[in-house]
Amino acid sequence: MALLELKNVTKEFGGLVAVNQVSLEIDSGEFVGIVGPNGSGKTTLFNVINGVFFPEKGNIIFDGVDITRLPPFKRAPLGIGRTFQIPRPFSSATVRENVAVGAMFGTLSKKVNVDDSLEIADQIIDRIGLHEYTGKQAGTLTPVEKKLMEIARALAMKPKLLLMDEAMAGMHPNDIDQMVDLIKKIALEEKIAIVSMVEHIMRAVVGMVEKVIVLHQGSKIVDAPTKEALEDPKVIEVYLGHPPEETHAVS
Amino acid sequence: MFFEQITGNLIQGLVLGSVYGMATMGLSLIFGVLKIVNVGHGAFIMVGAFITLWLFNTLGLSPILAIPAAFAVGMLLGLLFYYTTMRRLIKAPELASLLATFSIGILLEEVIKLIFGSEFRGYNWAVGKLNLGVTVLPMSKLYACIGSAIIALLLYIWFNKTRAGTAMRSVVEDSEGARVCGVNVDGTYAMSFAIGIGLTVVSGVLLTMFIPVGINPYMGGGYTLKAFVIAVLGGLASPYGAFFGGLVFGLIENGSYMLFALIPGVEPFALTRFLSFVILLIILLIRPTGLLSTK
Amino acid sequence: MKTISKYYPLLPVLAVYFIMFLVGKNVSGMWQLVAMLLFYCALGQAFNIFLGMTGYVDFGYVAFMGVGTYGMAVTITQLAHVEGLGFLVITIGFLMALLFSTLLSLAVGAVALRLKGAYFAIATIGVNEGLRFFIEGARIWNGSEGLIFMAELNQILGRKTASALATFWADIMVLFIAMSAAYVTLLFMRSKIGYALTALREDEEAAKVMGINVTKYKIIAFITSACFAGLLGAASWALKTPYVFPPEVFEIHYTIEAIIIVLLGGAGTLLGPVIGGLIYGLSKYYLSIYMPGFQLLIFAPIIIVIIVIFPEGIIGMLKNRFKDTSLARFII
Numbered sequence A: 001m002a003l004l005e006l007k008n009v010t011k012e013f014g015g016l017v018a019v020n021q022v023s024l025e026i027d028s029g030e031f032v033g034i035v036g037p038n039g040s041g042k043t044t045l046f047n048v049i050n051g052v053f054f055p056e057k058g059n060i061i062f063d064g065v066d067i068t069r070l071p072p073f074k075r076a077p078l079g080i081g082r083t084f085q086i087p088r089p090f091s092s093a094t095v096r097e098n099v100a101v102g103a104m105f106g107t108l109s110k111k112v113n114v115d116d117s118l119e120i121a122d123q124i125i126d127r128i129g130l131h132e133y134t135g136k137q138a139g140t141l142t143p144v145e146k147k148l149m150e151i152a153r154a155l156a157m158k159p160k161l162l163l164m165d166e167a168m169a170g171m172h173p174n175d176i177d178q179m180v181d182l183i184k185k186i187a188l189e190e191k192i193a194i195v196s197m198v199e200h201i202m203r204a205v206v207g208m209v210e211k212v213i214v215l216h217q218g219s220k221i222v223d224a225p226t227k228e229a230l231e232d233p234k235v236i237e238v239y240l241g242h243p244p245e246e247t248h249a250v251s
Numbered sequence B: 001m002f003f004e005q006i007t008g009n010l011i012q013g014l015v016l017g018s019v020y021g022m023a024t025m026g027l028s029l030i031f032g033v034l035k036i037v038n039v040g041h042g043a044f045i046m047v048g049a050f051i052t053l054w055l056f057n058t059l060g061l062s063p064i065l066a067i068p069a070a071f072a073v074g075m076l077l078g079l080l081f082y083y084t085t086m087r088r089l090i091k092a093p094e095l096a097s098l099l100a101t102f103s104i105g106i107l108l109e110e111v112i113k114l115i116f117g118s119e120f121r122g123y124n125w126a127v128g129k130l131n132l133g134v135t136v137l138p139m140s141k142l143y144a145c146i147g148s149a150i151i152a153l154l155l156y157i158w159f160n161k162t163r164a165g166t167a168m169r170s171v172v173e174d175s176e177g178a179r180v181c182g183v184n185v186d187g188t189y190a191m192s193f194a195i196g197i198g199l200t201v202v203s204g205v206l207l208t209m210f211i212p213v214g215i216n217p218y219m220g221g222g223y224t225l226k227a228f229v230i231a232v233l234g235g236l237a238s239p240y241g242a243f244f245g246g247l248v249f250g251l252i253e254n255g256s257y258m259l260f261a262l263i264p265g266v267e268p269f270a271l272t273r274f275l276s277f278v279i280l281l282i283i284l285l286i287r288p289t290g291l292l293s294t295k
Numbered sequence C: 001m002k003t004i005s006k007y008y009p010l011l012p013v014l015a016v017y018f019i020m021f022l023v024g025k026n027v028s029g030m031w032q033l034v035a036m037l038l039f040y041c042a043l044g045q046a047f048n049i050f051l052g053m054t055g056y057v058d059f060g061y062v063a064f065m066g067v068g069t070y071g072m073a074v075t076i077t078q079l080a081h082v083e084g085l086g087f088l089v090i091t092i093g094f095l096m097a098l099l100f101s102t103l104l105s106l107a108v109g110a111v112a113l114r115l116k117g118a119y120f121a122i123a124t125i126g127v128n129e130g131l132r133f134f135i136e137g138a139r140i141w142n143g144s145e146g147l148i149f150m151a152e153l154n155q156i157l158g159r160k161t162a163s164a165l166a167t168f169w170a171d172i173m174v175l176f177i178a179m180s181a182a183y184v185t186l187l188f189m190r191s192k193i194g195y196a197l198t199a200l201r202e203d204e205e206a207a208k209v210m211g212i213n214v215t216k217y218k219i220i221a222f223i224t225s226a227c228f229a230g231l232l233g234a235a236s237w238a239l240k241t242p243y244v245f246p247p248e249v250f251e252i253h254y255t256i257e258a259i260i261i262v263l264l265g266g267a268g269t270l271l272g273p274v275i276g277g278l279i280y281g282l283s284k285y286y287l288s289i290y291m292p293g294f295q296l297l298i299f300a301p302i303i304i305v306i307i308v309i310f311p312e313g314i315i316g317m318l319k320n321r322f323k324d325t326s327l328a329r330f331i332i
């Protein structure tokens, strides 16, 4: 059984259909990339999965439970972690406290108390390599540091599914490679399924994901293993605006 | 007989409502563009009332002439407070702008108290009455109503037919998008705040034409609450919604006063004010985007 | 050892209260001023639990003090004729104050706490006025004539005890309320509640996505803060001045004072409201002697300056200043 299943999910804003009849399945521990041009509905899809918006149509099933109408604060503890495209730290709190919040509220276990959470936070912060910032107010970090902090905060929730909304945009390519390796390692250890999205087809996706889902104007146009997906003429058309002339348009 | 009384009440309610509506347009304009709730709204109405009073009592000028004067003063106050205070708070947490506008309101009240004292004042503008058969309407109220309608119309034209108005609408829709498209967003904010305050101060003039007594530095509080009810009725961010919200509210207020007066052993005036608070809560509960809005 | 160090931040708070108490008790003619300062510190600490910790502005906050005052007043007037209850009446009065403020906070919270930011502020701005006009309009509790219960209080406690209560023991109760509010604030800060409140204050949507039931925590802070206000009304208003008139106890002025105190000292800090209350109370006292009638004219621009230039308040600034020093564990 798939970890996450979307059935014909549609989300509209006024007249604009941001997510159009999308169905997809993500398995436990799977690494999936979601790509699509600006405004194609990637962020909205994430918002629908973790409950920021409710869809007009369709169903969302997570871990065998229909969560379509569940408020976000009830979904997170089921195992849905999330980072934001534009970072949203709890600015006045320290990095350590931010990450601890994830551990404190993001799991189903009611027994995680404040001290435990701070301990979990310390471990994760070390792992992500944020220890020098641990006592800093999150609002004073640089955008890239904020994104790292968000990854740590989401990992502290011990998610089964981690939704990363352009979590590595703006990072140096070398750092991205390192980050990808690290996240992959953690995810394998903890059996986390990762859905990562990137604005453009880039090395992070290629290096990390097994499967690529391509959105275009709210609709899913491709859902295939990475290599296959990247060579799909429809994908190339979406990105280049015309059908491919050479097969190596994307590399 | 009963029918006549109802019709009379409807007319009175609509006349009152048009002024209420006008008195809320500034609040909605500022919220729509800057996403700031002007909690000191009533204090600006009070400033308008004092301008009218002063012009009438010391210079003998008609309240109609107080309208442009009030607009000018309001624009100046708006620019002053925008550039000294509000501008720095646009991106700040809501707490900051709420408390800032609240404090500006207090500041205005205290300054006016310093200049004019805190006793209740009034003026007497005798311009006759109009007998409509079902009800008698003082001409001053009629002027206030006509004035409100004209100003609402002018705002509509300005919004839809001028460059600055179009810029303002684009900022309401999407301030980042507007910035990208070359709209001077900061200038638009300043302009909107100034016009919003200008309209509010003018509404103070019109309200005194309606009720030319009880003018004192602390008269604004009640109007702030009413304006919130009206704005929320019309969907906080829309000045025209506010105008129609005002009409509805005028009808409700007039009608409920009449009904409460029939109940023995209660104070209808106090209950009417309580009712406006209840209406506010109910609307916020069932439809925070406003009863009259389409969203 | 670790558990004791958790309570270090209470030390400065208790020290300030202790000094105030000593000064009031030993310097002749000072008790009245100290009583006023205690009231403002308590008010600040009570309001801070909601305003400071959640970042939501409740413009109708004074209504909780108002109903608390009524809770005590109604109890005293109703029970005056029952023989031999003595101080039990006062205890019941405080319970009624708690009950009234809890009920009101549930009613207001049920509507207002569903709303975000500005809409919340709008919903609350009419609460005090609304209640006032309800009591006056429907002639509840003697309507606009209010309740006067000096005679009843004398009858219950005896003239001498009643007067000692009004001039001294009520203030000690206020002190007790202030210290309890400080303690509860610290408990919150050190528990999940504090983390949840900080998160939702900074970014409500992100807080939800992290699994925080924001409504629940807002309600906890709202009711707690309201209950302290109710107790404060009962102790400071009903017992010190044994009468209650709707326009006085629902006067928005007290909400304004509470806001100034919290902001001045530092919203969301533990020591802030105490310092804010002290500074505000002292300046109000001396301004009312040397420049009567000008307090608000002076305070309004000060709030604006605080908001624009140093929104974190005095303790907020000190906290950052002493961040990595040994003083840090005392100043939060």
Ligand SMILES: Nc1ncnc2c1ncn2[C@@H]1O[C@H](COP(=O)(O)OP(=O)(O)OP(=O)(O)O)[C@@H](O)[C@H]1O
Binding pocket: A013, A016, A018, A036, A037, A038, A039, A040, A041, A042, A043, A044, A045, A085, A199
């Ligand atoms: N809260 C909202 N209200 C109205 N429209 C929205 C909202 N959020 C997104 N949209 C619209 O939905 C469409 C999809 O937006 P979305 O942010 O999901 O795209 P995206 O693929 O994440 O784009 P990007 O690459 O720029 O992040 C866009 O047209 C956007 O304007």
Ligand SMILES: [Mg+2]
Binding pocket: A042, A043, A044, A085
């Ligand atoms: Mg996006």
